[in-house]
Amino acid sequence: MRNRSFFLLTALGFGFAFLYLPILLLIIYSFNENRLVTVWSGFSTQWYGELLRDDNILDAAWVSLRVAFFSATISTALGTIAGMVMARFGRFKGRTLFSGMLSAPLVMPEVITGLSLLLLFVALEGLIGVPQGRGVSTITIAHATFTMAFVAVIIQSRLSQMDESIEEAALDLGARPAKVFFAITLPIISPALVAGWLLAFTMSLDDLVVASFTSGPSSTTLPMVVFSSVRLGVSPKINALATLLVLVAALTILIAAWFMRRQESQREKEAAAASAEQDRF
16 A cells, blocks of 8 residues: 555656646746856846847737637637537537537647638638738637637536526526526636636637637737747747746636635535524524
8 A cells, every 4th residue: 555655646746747847947947147048057037128128029928918818708708608508408409510519629620720710711801801811800719719619618517517496496586587697697607607718718828820820910929929939949038938927827827716715615605604594493
């Protein structure tokens, strides 16, 4: 038993080291004074200053943040509707086709997705004149298209585990379906909504392939800039940029965890108060 525990701990340690040691080294070398990213010559924060003065990277970062925010919001709204259809509408005509179309972006290669969206945008521009060229709007639509499927899976899973008797009780008491959704269903599934939005935001911010097909000359995203610069050699500015992204991701995860924990604590308090009220009577 002890040998087994030692083996599991060792495997766990190697796994975490494989995942996080490169990130730790990247953060350390972002403070390297030397221009060569593999040669340590002293502590310095000069590359963060160089990064903040690089208009090309800053513009690309702003484009990526805008695209990620709007695409995550759109995909969360559409994915919630799709997840509710799959979880609550039971068997209906065309359910198999709808489920297949919803699941297709999960397994479709990004190259195929990007190429098909590019051909769609070109065809639409030729037929109705919209969109006029490729830019932020086409990248946003493309990202919302494939991230919506991931949000739908999260929402469907949460709704399938939810006790429907709570909603039925509200309907029996005279509440309208819209009131039940906004007052009961939406607060209960809010952690899933937050998780889906964060997943869609991260996937959009990280995407390179689909954005390469659907972007234009004035809408270069951050992954595209990083990829083009890395091909010519890794710059210490990229290490500084990656460190800032890791920091932002860590803060986002902590905030989301705090939000979900707060929601869970609130539900536990409400359940305890309801139980105490029942015991009184």
